[in-house]
Amino acid sequence: MNWLKRPLRAIFDRVESMLDAVFGAQHNPLAQLGALGWYLFWLITASGIYLFVFFDTGVTQAYESIESISRDQWWAGGIMRSIHRYASDALVLVAFVHLLREFALDRMRGVRWFAWITGLLLVGFIYVCGITGYWMVWDQLAQYVALTTSRWLDVIPIFAEPISRNFLSNTELSGRFFTLMVYIHIAAPLLMLLFMWVHIQRYNHARVNPTRPLMIATTVAFVALSLLMPALSQAPANLDQLAASVGLDWFYIPLYPLVDTLGGVTLWGLVIGIFVVFAALPWVPPLRRAQPAVVHLDNCNGCARCFADCPFSAITMQPRSDGSGFTEEAVVDPDLCVSCGICVGACPTATPFRRATALVPGIELPESSIADLRERVEKLCAGGPGGPPRILAFRCAHGAAVESVPGADVAVIDVPCTGMVPPSFLDLIVTRRMAAGVLLAGCRESECHQRLGVRWTEARVAAERDPYLRDRVPRDRVAVSWASPAQKSVRARAIRNFATALAGLDPALPRSATGSHAPWRDAARRLARPLRWAIQLLVAVGIGTLIVRYSDSPAITLRGADEAIVTLSFSHAGRLKEECRKLTPEEIARLEPNMRRPRDCPRARWPVYVELELNGKLVYRGEHLPAGIWDDGPSSLFERFAVPAGAQHLTARLRDSERDSGFDFSNTATVELVPGQSLVVGFRASDGFSFR
Amino acid sequence: MASVEWRPEFATGIADVDHEHRELIGWINQTLAAAGDTAGDPGKVGDLLGEVFARISAHFALEEHIMSARRYDQFAEHKRDHEHLLDDIRDIMDDVEAAGGPVEERFSARLSEWFGAQFRTHDARFHQRMPGA
Numbered sequence: 057m058n059w060l061k062r063p064l065r066a067i068f069d070r071v072e073s074m075l076d077a078v079f080g081a082q083h084n085p086l087a088q089l090g091a092l093g094w095y096l097f098w099l100i101t102a103s104g105i106y107l108f109v110f111f112d113t114g115v116t117q118a119y120e121s122i123e124s125i126s127r128d129q130w131w132a133g134g135i136m137r138s139i140h141r142y143a144s145d146a147l148v149l150v151a152f153v154h155l156l157r158e159f160a161l162d163r164m165r166g167v168r169w170f171a172w173i174t175g176l177l178l179v180g181f182i183y184v185c186g187i188t189g190y191w192m193v194w195d196q197l198a199q200y201v202a203l204t205t206s207r208w209l210d211v212i213p214i215f216a217e218p219i220s221r222n223f224l225s226n227t228e229l230s231g232r233f234f235t236l237m238v239y240i241h242i243a244a245p246l247l248m249l250l251f252m253w254v255h256i257q258r259y260n261h262a263r264v265n266p267t268r269p270l271m272i273a274t275t276v277a278f279v280a281l282s283l284l285m286p287a288l289s290q291a292p293a294n295l296d297q298l299a300a301s302v303g304l305d306w307f308y309i310p311l312y313p314l315v316d317t318l319g320g321v322t323l324w325g326l327v328i329g330i331f332v333v334f335a336a337l338p339w340v341p342p343l344r345r346a347q348p349a350v351v352h353l354d355n356c357n358g359c360a361r362c363f364a365d366c367p368f369s370a371i372t373m374q375p376r377s378d379g380s381g382f383t384e385e386a387v388v389d390p391d392l393c394v395s396c397g398i399c400v401g402a403c404p405t406a407t408p409f410r411r412a413t414a415l416v417p418g419i420e421l422p423e424s425s426i427a428d429l430r431e432r433v434e435k436l437c438a439g440g441p442g443g444p445p446r447i448l449a450f451r452c453a454h455g456a457a458v459e460s461v462p463g464a465d466v467a468v469i470d471v472p473c474t475g476m477v478p479p480s481f482l483d484l485i486v487t488r489r490m491a492a493g494v495l496l497a498g499c500r501e502s503e504c505h506q507r508l509g510v511r512w513t514e515a516r517v518a519a520e521r522d523p524y525l526r527d528r529v530p531r532d533r534v535a536v537s538w539a540s541p542a543q544k545s546v547r548a549r550a551i552r553n554f555a556t557a558l559a560g561l562d563p564a565l566p567r568s569a570t571g572s573h574a575p576w577r578d579a580a581r582r583l584a585r586p587l588r589w590a591i592q593l594l595v596a597v598g599i600g601t602l603i604v605r606y607s608d609s610p611a612i613t614l615r616g617a618d619e620a621i622v623t624l625s626f627s628h629a630g631r632l633k634e635e636c637r638k639l640t641p642e643e644i645a646r647l648e649p650n651m652r653r654p655r656d657c658p659r660a661r662w663p664v665y666v667e668l669e670l671n672g673k674l675v676y677r678g679e680h681l682p683a684g685i686w687d688d689g690p691s692s693l694f695e696r697f698a699v700p701a702g703a704q705h706l707t708a709r710l711r712d713s714e715r716d717s718g719f720d721f722s723n724t725a726t727v728e729l730v731p732g733q734s735l736v737v738g739f740r741a742s743d744g745f746s747f748r
Numbered sequence: 749m750a751s752v753e754w755r756p757e758f759a760t761g762i763a764d765v766d767h768e769h770r771e772l773i774g775w776i777n778q779t780l781a782a783a784g785d786t787a788g789d790p791g792k793v794g795d796l797l798g799e800v801f802a803r804i805s806a807h808f809a810l811e812e813h814i815m816s817a818r819r820y821d822q823f824a825e826h827k828r829d830h831e832h833l834l835d836d837i838r839d840i841m842d843d844v845e846a847a848g849g850p851v852e853e854r855f856s857a858r859l860s861e862w863f864g865a866q867f868r869t870h871d872a873r874f875h876q877r878m879p880g881a
Contacts, residue, residue, distance in 0.1 A: 418806070
């Protein structure tokens with residue numbers, strides 16, 4: 057899949073770099089799509105609760121109540137309604153970009169399969185919530201959604217009779233079915249919230265809130281959008297008169313036109329096929345995983361620092377198993393461990409100063425031991441003919457390359473993540489003058505590949521999270537540089553500028569830091585503040601325009617300008633194949649005691665055969681089997697035909713008995729159809745065919 | 749050089765902490781003995797100090813984990829004392845590295861102060877404030 061991931065990653069990298077410059081790495085919206093999704097969910101929930109207070113769930117009152125909310129109290133209900141719609145559209149956008157980005161960054165394989173699969177299921181929930189939501193407005197779009205959803209569901213052979221029959225005409229519209237939609241629209245988000253919680257279960261310190269400025273900006277943007285371009289209903293639904301076209305919300309129902317063009321069965325196949333392909337991606341191909349971290353109980357006292365820092369919840373604290381005086385020990389779940397080494401960086405025994413015993417920490421990576429790390433440090437810092445390197449860099453495997461630049465002799469040690477480097481290593485290198493400075497060269501600041509490596513590294517160096525880098529280590533000799541593989545120039549500039557800064561330092565190393573704990577970092581190239589604000593506004597306007605533009609347009613054509621619709625539909629039980637028969641006493645005696653009965657009534661029914669002629673031309677014929685596993689249910693049909701407006705001569709015939717020719721029921725009618733009119737050819741055994 | 753001896757008043761009542769205090773005293777006494785051995789290998793003192801530094805770091809990490817889990821009200825003060833002692837040990841380690849000693853007086857005085865004052869005040873208080881700890 058690399059042929060697809062690489063160009064996608066390059067695109068994301070470029071856009072993310074631009075947004076870093078505009079929003080700052082901390083507030084880059086692209087780096088917090090999951091958290092933004094959570095925030096949008098809360099916005100939708102809050103606005104939905106408000107709308108529900110004023111919403112009338114009656115099928116005939118729903119439209120009027122929504123109109124009243126939107127127009128009579130435009131200053132509150134109208135804004136809430138617009139936020140509800142636009143935030144829902146934004147949620148689809150955020151979910152798909154999130155999905156695409158995780159794919160591009162190859163963050164769905166290995167242990168991340170769980171979040172990927174639950175994320176896919178969440179997309180399904182988003183659609184159920186959105187589609188049932190549109191249903192409730194009961195305008196032309198709701199009518200289209202109701203009819204199309206019903207037809208799509210009707211191809212699944214689990215319903216006794218077609219759901220579509222609920223929407224035959226205004227008079228036959230079922231209020232109870234409508235109420236069911238309201239319940240689904242409330243239950244689905246609750247289930248979705250449960251799945252959102254499950255989605256982040258395997259992530260420690262999962263981010264569920266965007267940064268505060270981003271939350272405020274998002275809310276303000278939605279309020280502004282709601283005032284400038286309020287979301288309004290289309291014309292009220294009218295099942296007796298079909299609109300020629302309807303504006304679609306292309307975020308939620310882009311596939312619905314395919315129900316007509318491809319057919320329900322093919323569309324189900326397509327949707328299930330796409331889901332299966334996406335669900336298989338974490339294993340195509342399977343990720344080659346490094347050996348997981350191992351715990352050495354001789355050096356583990358159960359301090360739980362590794363447990364607190366593991367980004368993937370791979371470590372649990374469990375009762376001690378070695379009979380020592382400690383009560384707990386760290387236990388690694390190899391299925392969840394990504395071998396990032398952040399746990400090693402947190403372990404207090406992973407210090408290079410230990411020499412009286414073998415340097416084996418409480419937890420470490422078998423393929424990248426801490427003793428080996430010390431050995432590599434000592435070897436590189438022993439130096440060549442020119443002495444020790446000016447800069448010793450620990451380079452994250454997912455970050456930009458680190459290379460020597462003129463004037464900066466850089467020795468590089470590759471690590472799975474900068475979070476693997478225990479702060480005491482920096483202490484050793486700087487205070488023992490093994491190099492002039494240390495560079496922690498990680499991946500992109502706004503998006504650490506190992507989730508928390510950048511954050512914990514920064515916090516440890518700043519003495520805000522254990523294990524602290526000791527105060528005595530001068531921070532002007534410890535640098536951080538965060539750059540993705542594509543940000544080569546950012547990395548090179550940081551190295552060059554760090555080397556220059558080191559050259560200007562007093563060679564007499566201070567014994568303790570005086571003042572800031574912040575490490576040296578290259579000043580980020582940021583745009584002037586007014587320019588940043590202007591671009592931020594442009595980004596917001598661009599996204600807002602995209603959402604408004606496709607939330608109810610372009611429209612699709614539902615019928616020709618001079619067309620009417622004829623719907624042939626019935627639910628009718630064919631006659632019984634066998635009449636009831638009185639059992640003889642001998643037959644009754646042969647039955648099991650609990651099965652004895654005076655009469656035998658076989659339940660199977662004859663199929664129902666039906667034909668429809670339009671102006672003497674046969675337009676439909678079909679045999680419909682009884683529903684139910686005993687063939688004892690009704691036979692059902694829902695079929696629609698577009699016909700030219702004007703006078704139409706209709707003949708309907710039906711056979712529901714054992715006869716193999718001729719008909720049991722027949723009726724004809726001549727009707728004058730106006731464009732858009734919906735005529736229902738129905739059938740009841742008591743009344744025969746009706747043309748309404 | 750006087751060694752540090754375990755005394756009943758050092759006990760916090762927390763099995764993990766007391767177990768590790770006893771282990772630490774063993775390491776500290778080894779270091780003090782090496783420091784007092786003028787005929788011995790000066791490098792050995794530095795190595796042992798490194799080991800003591802690692803062990804005390806781990807011990808403090810465990811104590812802080814327990815204090816944090818039990819929401820000990822003087823956690824911040826206790827943590828600050830831990831950091832000061834680790835800074836002092838690191839200073840002593842660098843002095844040994846730079847000059848090869850003598851450090852035993854400073855080391856002994858600092859650790860005796862910690863084991864004495866710390867146990868009598870902070871650790872004892874922690875034990876009292878955390879019934880069943």
